[in-house]
Amino acid sequence: MSETVKLIGCFGSTAVHRAEVALRLKGVPFELVVEDLTNKSDLLLTHNPIYKTVPVLLHGDRPAVCESLIIVEYVDEAFDGPLILPSDPLDRAAARFWARFLDDKCWKAMWVALWTAPGETQAAWAREAKENMTLLESQLPEGKKFFGGDAIGFLDIAVGGIAHLLGVFEEIAGVRLLAEEDHPALCRWAREYLSDETVRQCVPDRDSVMVALAARKELYVSIAKTMAAQK
Incomplete structure (x- = not known):
């Protein structure tokens, strides 16, 4: 078109x-x-x-x-081009399910854990975030670089924010959620994702991102309070 x-x-x-x-x-x-x-x-x-x-x-x-x-x-x-969603109907359904799981469960727990003051509440959200990442990590096919197999697919794109922005959020908040010792496969996937030539064109300079997002910290804390209250 x-x-x-x-x-x-x-x-x-x-x-x-x-x-x-x-x-x-x-x-x-x-x-x-x-x-x-x-x-x-x-x-x-x-x-x-x-x-x-x-x-x-x-x-x-x-x-x-x-x-x-x-x-x-x-x-x-x-548009024409390589398929993003899997060709198999069951695989498509699974990719959609885990993408929804990421948005509905993973990001909420990570967000509240990042922007809540240290204490029992923050620790509970951090545990939930790490447990959710373990479930997500289990969907990585053994011996493949991406959730989509040998090429980036729908679920990789959905999870992409963990690869290129979670580390920035962790540095600003002073909280570590994704670590090699806990989630080695997910960390490996993140490196593969960020090294992809197409993805690199969509990832802005990290220092610029750090400055822009750090300025929004108070907003993030406010959002986290609202999200935590809705549990």
């Missing part, structure tokens, strides 16, 4: 990273429109009036596609 493709995103977002990796894996030329989420543009509000957040994919004159994993699936189906 030759229609113009735009991705509305922002700097340092794991969700935007997913959409960008999918587009680059498919070889889709696109324009990245960087959004300031503290002063949301009419473009964003028009195309995502429900959640008013990024990423948003604009493909020609079609209605906008919102939500990162939905965008990844749309890109896989709408």
Whole structure:
């Protein structure tokens, strides 16, 4: 398809990273429109009036596609190129399940563990986060580099934020969640993921990310308090 493709995103977002990796894996030329989420543009509000957040994919004159994993699936189906989702229906279902597990369970526990003050509550969330990562790690095929096998696939893209941003969050928060001694396979996967040529194009300079995310620390602490209260 030759229609113009735009991705509305922002700097340092794991969700935007997913959409960008999918587009680059498919070889889709696109324009990245960087959004300031503290002063949301009419473009964003028009195309995502429900959640008013990024990423948003604009493909020609079609209605906008919102939500990162939905965008990844749309890109896989709408454009030619290597498959992102597995070809087998059962494998596709499993990839979707574990991606949802990551978003619903893993990130919540990691987030609260990172941004909660030290103590029993923080320790409990850290244990849950590590247990969840152990479950996620068990999905790595033995002898393969990625969750998708020998090539990056849907679940790799979903988990990609652990590879390129969790370490930054850990450094800012002063909390260690992902360690070689506890999760060697997941750490190996993270190195393989970040060394991929396509992924490297979607990972910004670490120092720049550190500065940008450190400035949001108070916001992250506030979000963690809200998330913890909802358990």
